[in-house]
Amino acid sequence: MNKLSLLTFRYMKVNFKRTITTCIGVIISTVLIYIIFSVGYSLYFSETEEEYKDYTLMCDAIIECDGDTAKEIVYSADYYGKNNNKAEVELSYAWAVSSDKKVNMIYVNDFLAIPRPLKIIKGTFPKNDNSVMLPEWYKYNGINLIGAKFDPKSGQAVDTPNAKVVSGYYGSDFHIPSSRQEIYMMFDGAIYSNYGDRVFDSDKVFVFVTFKDGNDIREKLDKLKEVYGITSTELSEYAEVYYNPESDLTYATFRAFLLILAFVGIVVAIVIIRNAFNISVHTRSRDYGILRCIGMSRKQIIIIILEEAFVISIIGLLIGIILGHGLSVYVFGLFKKILGLSEFFRIRIIPEAIILSAVAVMIATFYSMISPVEKLYKINPINSLRMTDEYKLDKKKLKANRGRLIGKLFGVEAGYAYKNILRDKKRFLLLTVSLTIWTILATTVLTTISAADKSIYDMTAPPCVYDxxxxxxxxxxxxxxxxxxxxxxxxxxxxxxxxxxxxxxxxxxxxxxxxxxxxxxxxxxxxxxxxxxxxxxxxxxxxxxxxxxxxxxxxxxxxxxxxxxxxxxxxxxxxxxxxxxxxxxxxxxxxxxxxxxxxxxxxxxxxxxxxxxxxxxxxxxxENKHPEFDKLINDGGYYFSDYLLLYKSMMSSLKVVKTAVITFLIFIFVLYMINTVNTNSSEMILRKKEINILRTIGMSKKQVDKMLYLEGIIISIIATVIGNIFGCIAGNGIIYFMLFSGQEEGEFAFSLHIDILGILFIIVLLLLINIFAVWITKPEEEDIVLE
Amino acid sequence: MEILIASNLTKIYGKDDTAVTAVNHIDLTIHKGEFTAIVGASGSGKSTLLHLLGGVDTPTEGQVIIEGENIYSLKDEKRSILRRRKIGFIFQTYNLIPVLTVRENIIMPVLLDGNKVDDKEVDNLIELLGLTERKNHLPNQLSGGQQQRVAIGRAVINKPSIIIADEPTGNLDKKNSEEIMSLLMKAVRENGQTLVLVTHEMDIASMADRIIHLEDGNIVSDTAK
Structure with a gap:
């Protein structure tokens, strides 16, 4: 703050609407960036070792013992755990894996398997660094859990006191109508079911035990050792779980996706703030000229505008982060639902997310200032007073013949509109590129969603007659x-x-x-x-x-x-x-x-x-009513994989994904609309005098409107053509590479796809953006005054 | 005593076929405390000459020395400081900052220098300008004459050695014109400030100590009383 802050705040107050608009731009950008960082970090931290240390759902301990002992422990947990009595060691459940067949390799090629990363259990089972265990599968994929009850509503298995053994096989592509659900493992040997008993044939078995009461684990383990006569030193108090980078392909994809979103957020912020300040510089150039005449240095003028940027970004950041946190709770909830994340995945206030968002927005704000500041730096006091140097014309592009054909075809206004577009390459590029980016984004998303829809239809369509x-x-x-x-x-x-x-x-x-x-x-x-x-x-x-x-x-x-x-x-x-x-x-x-x-x-x-x-x-x-059958399944404690429920569940997930993605698109759409309106607004300020001259020499209001609308339409057409082509390529690229990364060729269910309806929708939307931007910024009747 | 020396001062707009020489190799010396009027027909280059003398435009050729300093050899920062301390500008269209009040407009050059405002001095000046009742008004709430008085206040607040006025009465009626000129004359006669004024009104020019007549960017006559 200095003595000139008076001017800064006065300008902000006088141009209150513009200040608010810029502030909204900063707020929206902050919200977007904060959500991305906050959700990303929350996911990341939920995945860390720190989280898993407390995550005792997998088991309380892993015991190495011989097959007979293992059998005894597992059966004890199975029966006594269930009946809640008599157990000398009150195990909730236990499951066993045979040790002579080490797990050699496991991989997940399931996009939705993100929340269920495979973890290496260090120092316990098995000792091979490449080995992995499936700590959460039993919780999330009932199909992998022998004997577990499955809750069709939540789509998850329900913990039971029964002994649980993870079968050595994969997930569930046959009952969930998308190959994205497939989880595929390859073993150097099977992990046997304890029902099959073969797991206990070995001399070396690892038993994963969970106690009813998670307190005093050490004492309980000692008691367990004593009761079962276990002498092995290979007894771990807690299952240490570590992150397995090799199975992280889907995570990497997801993180890349978040980073792309963050990048989009920053670009959007830059475009909006840059535009807003460009307008400020344009509208105040005369004032700045006067200030320069009376002795204000360039540095002092730049300080005024930077100070304004600083104040706006601080206000925007504060509001944006508060709103962003509120929204990220909602967004994280969506992610949890979509990805089937467990309860320990939670949103949190992460200082890194706040700092990064603040830094990103500050950088975006000050980067946005480069262009306005450059303009200010070059400001010539006298020319500013005369307002003669604001428009740089590209004389080569404005040669007499340009636009003549368009003029003949669509009228003089169209020819003039065409010339207007060419006159300022930067402005044209800025507008077209920003709209093109949005189009690419929208087409990509719509293409992907549409392909997902089609995929689900394909997967569940007849002739798969079974229910x-x-x-x-x-x-x-x-x-x-x-x-x-x-x-x-x-x-x-x-x-x-x-x-x-x-x-x-x-x-x-x-x-x-x-x-x-x-x-x-x-x-x-x-x-x-x-x-x-x-x-x-x-x-x-x-x-x-x-x-x-x-x-x-x-x-x-x-x-x-x-x-x-x-x-x-x-x-x-x-x-x-x-x-x-x-x-x-x-x-x-x-x-x-x-x-x-x-x-x-x-x-x-x-x-x-x-x-x-x-x-x-x-x-x-x-298929909707079969009470006797349901009774049979429930009484027998069997798991029935109901295709209809799974289909509905899948559709519900897809609906959530769609809602999230479309909300994001609308978010970006609003930002681009503000930006387009801003750009047009600055254009109108610059061309006000010129338009008034045209009006004075006889161009009717209608003709002026037509000229301006045509400019918007031409830009929309260019943006949609380029954007849709690249969007279709990108969308199909995502289908091919991103969603199915890690899957074997030929297994994906999505087909390459062009969403014609989506493209038409985007074309209409872009036309509307530009028409709206022109409509809201075009000069009114009373503006026909030559200054 | 020479306060301003312009030598070989030239300003050409455009290039080649479209080149227009607004100021053509002018040599000019202005003395301290002198009231110089520059007159000429529209397009004769008088405003351009004035802007060049005041350091707000850049000459194509030549130099301007104010109190021994070649202003166009100075970097922007120093030239800005020189402008705010040694030169006071008055424009035909007033050119006040619309978002600042009368008082704030007047004290702006002081603020630019980072100096403390002497409230008493400012109030005296506002009183002298007859704006006491209007000191918290915005420019658009003032008449033309009042706005120009604010501009004069802003021009003299730092007690510059030179006041440069570009048709300061051009937009004013006779009564207001007389008041403005009276204020400017007071600055010259009582404070010993130098006034360089562009006008096309001979009545105003006749008040000057010296009249320079410009035609097509050349000085055609330079008459001292």
Missing amino acids: GQIDSYDLSEAKYMADAVDSTGEVKSTFMKGIAMISIKENDFKTNYTCYGFPEKVYNEFADISDGYVDDENKPGVLIFDNNDKEPGDILCGNLYVSGEIKDFNRFAEVFTRYSSFSLSSSSFSRTFIYNIEDEKKIFKNVKPDIYWYEIMVEFKN
Whole structure:
């Protein structure tokens, strides 16, 4: 503050509306930037080791012991935990993994798996640095949790006191209508179900235990050791969990997305503030000229405008951060919902976010001042008084012939409008580029959303006739369930199938192993519905395994590749559904190898399935009402994967995503509208005298309006053409690279897409922005006065 | 005593075919306490000459020395300081800062210098200008004559050695013109300030100690009383 602050504040007061407009620009930009930083940091901090240290949901301790002891502990937790009595050590639950088969590799290629990062458990299980455990899967993906109850409303598994063993298999692409839900793991050996008991065959088993009461863990562990006679020193008090960068591809993508948003926010802030101050400089250039005449130095003038910028940014920052925090609570809530984040993910007041937002906005503000300050610096006192040097004309662009054709075609106003656009390259570029950026953004988002919509439709469309499935890990139980389901009378049809994972041994690879055994009749059925062959290189009865990323010891899921044209799609789907877990995308048919369990021995001549389970596919008579069936499932404690609920859940998630993204777009749209109005406003100030001259020499008000509207329309057309082309490319690029990063080729469900309706919508919107900007800033009747 | 020396002062607008010589190699010396009137037809270059003498425009050629300092060899900062301390400007269109009150407009050159305002002195000046009742008014609440008096106040507040006035009575009626001239004459006669004034009114010019007649950027006559 100095003695000249009088002028600064007087200008702010006199130009109150402009001050408020600029302030709003700073506020909106701050809100945008703060939300991004705040949400980003909150996500980041929620992911840190610090958070996980207190995160005891995974387990309270990991115990290394022999198979028998492990079995005892797990069963004890299972039964006593459930009945809430008699347990000498009150375990809530425990689950075991066999130790002789180390986990070799795991990866997640699921965009929505972001909140469920895989963590390395250091120093406990297993000791390999590349090894990972699945601390949260049981909580989020019921399908991975054997014996867990699943809450269809929340889409999450409900913790049960039952012993829990993570199956060594993947998530749920067959019941969630999007391949984005797929979580895919490859193991050097299976993690067995304790129901299958094989996990306990080993001499070295790790048991993950959770006590009913999380207090005094050390004492409880000692007691547990004593009770079960555990002598191992490999007993960790807490499961230490560390961040695994290798599985962080989706996080990186998400962070990149947030950074792009932050960048957009900063660019928008710069554009708005720059424009607002440019207008201020234009409107006050005469005053500044006078001040220069009476002895004000350039430095002093610049101080006035910088001081104004400083005051506005401080006010904007304060309000923006307060509003931003309020909104980021809401936005974070949306993210939690969209990404299925757990409760420990919470928004918080993060000093870094506040500082970074403040710095970003300050930088944006002061960077925005460069152009106005440059203008001020060059200000010539006398010329400012005369107001003669404000418009720099590009004489080359204004040669006589320019615009003549347009003038002939659309009238003299159009020709003049065309010349006006060319006269100031910077202004034209500023306006066009900013609108183009918005168009790209809008087209990208609409293209992606539209592709997601289409994908969901594809995935759930007929001929997938089944309404859901029940999983079972026991053949006799599965058969019993199938009969019980039929007996409810509410089911139109059922189909039972088995799923296997096959452990390929090291030697198998050395001999270039191919798994034979695909039944002849299956081949024939596929051959019948396609154009006669299943695979070019393979004779009937050959099952080709998907050997991507294969390493000795990996378990591979077999993919049946069908080449050639499909003659009868519905019949193909029907056959495919019968023999495979059905997954239909617009680009590929793929998925897990499934076989009829009765054919097991025939199929696997050389390979023994390590794990398998059974799926009872169910088609209801009335998909909305089946009380007997529901009772059966609830009483039996089974998990029924209801496609309809999952579809609704998916649609609901998508709706939230859409709302969030469209809100963001509207946010940016409003900013661009302010910016366009600002730019036009400064243009009108500059051209006021000229327009008045035109009016004086006989141009009617209508003609002036037409000329100005045409200028806006020409800019809109240029921006939409460029923006839509790049937006479509970017949108499809996102579909291809971003959402499916980490997925194997051919597995994505989204198709490349051009959203015609969206493009038309954007064109109309851009035209409206420019027409509105002209309408609000064009000179009024009484302005026809030559100064 | 010489207070201002202009030598070979030239100002050309435009280039090549469109070049217009507004001031053509003028040599001029102005003495301290002298009232010089510059007269000439419209477009003769009198305002341009005045602006060049006052250091607000840049000459194409030549130099202006004020109290021994070549003002166009100075950097902007120093030239600004020189303007605010040694020169007072008065314009035909007043050129007051519209967002500042009468008093604030007048004291602006003092503030620019970072100096403390002597309230008593300012009040005396405002009284002298006959603006006491109007000192908290904004320029758009004043008549033309009053606005010009504010401009005079602003021009003299720092007691500059030279007052440069560009047709200060051009927009005023006879009564107001006389009042303005009376104030300016008072500055010259009582305070010993130098006044360089552009006018096309011979009545005003006749009050000057010296009349310089300009035609097409050249001095065609330079008459001292």
